[in-house]
Amino acid sequence: MDILQVIRERRSIRSFKAREIPPEALQALEEALIWAPSAGNLQARRFFFVTQRPLKEALAVAALGQSFVAQAPLVVVGCADHGRIAPRYGRRGVELYAVQDVACSLMCMMLQAHALGLGTVWVGAFREEEAAKALGLPPELRPVALVPVGYPEHVPRSAPPRLPKEELIFYL
Numbered sequence: 374m375d376i377l378q379v380i381r382e383r384r385s386i387r388s389f390k391a392r393e394i395p396p397e398a399l400q401a402l403e404e405a406l407i408w409a410p411s412a413g414n415l416q417a418r419r420f421f422f423v424t425q426r427p428l429k430e431a432l433a434v435a436a437l438g439q440s441f442v443a444q445a446p447l448v449v450v451g452c453a454d455h456g457r458i459a460p461r462y463g464r465r466g467v468e469l470y471a472v473q474d475v476a477c478s479l480m481c482m483m484l485q486a487h488a489l490g491l492g493t494v495w496v497g498a499f500r501e502e503e504a505a506k507a508l509g510l511p512p513e514l515r516p517v518a519l520v521p522v523g524y525p526e527h528v529p530r531s532a533p534p535r536l537p538k539e540e541l542i543f544y545l
């Protein structure tokens with residue numbers, strides 16, 4: 374697949390088969406996470422690969438009952454690492470850079486997942502404190518997004534529409 378095809382054809386997947394994710398695929402997802410860019414190359418981000426059922430269920434509850442979170446064989450929780458970013462970049466680092474660092478990584482991972490035939494969905498609607506408590510996160514880690522990963526059970530037939538480019542992109 375060429376990269377634009379991967380970008381265009383990726384869809385948010387909200388229903389997963391029980392099939393396990395093989396180790397080679399997990400390794401490719403890990404590589405995609407670590408090679409994403411980061412502010413000052415500080416890599417102020419951490420990722421938790423959650424496979425234990427009770428933990429996935431707690432995350433689904435924290436995600437306002439989005440039950441597909443527990444259905445996926447894997448949920449990757451991307452966290453901003455304030456301990457790593459704050460000493461060099463202060464408030465801007467904490468509020469912006471570390472969150473962007475996590476987002477860059479997760480997006481790369483989602484594209485890699487799609488290229489491998491795996492489905493993902495970005496889950497941003499969740500109660501942070503509840504998710505952090507369920508995973509036993511230390512206070513310097515802020516969970517930014519949950520990404521369920523698995524082989525798709527159902528793939529949407531069409532893509533949600535995009536705004537016309539003229540409304541989004543401006544050449545100056």
Ligand SMILES: Cc1cc2nc3c(=O)[nH]c(=O)nc-3n(C[C@H](O)[C@H](O)[C@H](O)COP(=O)(O)O)c2cc1C
Pocket residue numbers: 383384385386387439494495496497498499532533
């Ligand atoms: C910041 C952010 C938060 C999102 N939160 C959720 C969520 O909590 N639950 C969900 O089902 N999808 C969530 N999504 C997925 C979007 O609904 C989806 O990307 C959008 O509808 C476009 O569909 P597509 O990903 O198939 O292109 C989120 C996406 C982003 C980028």
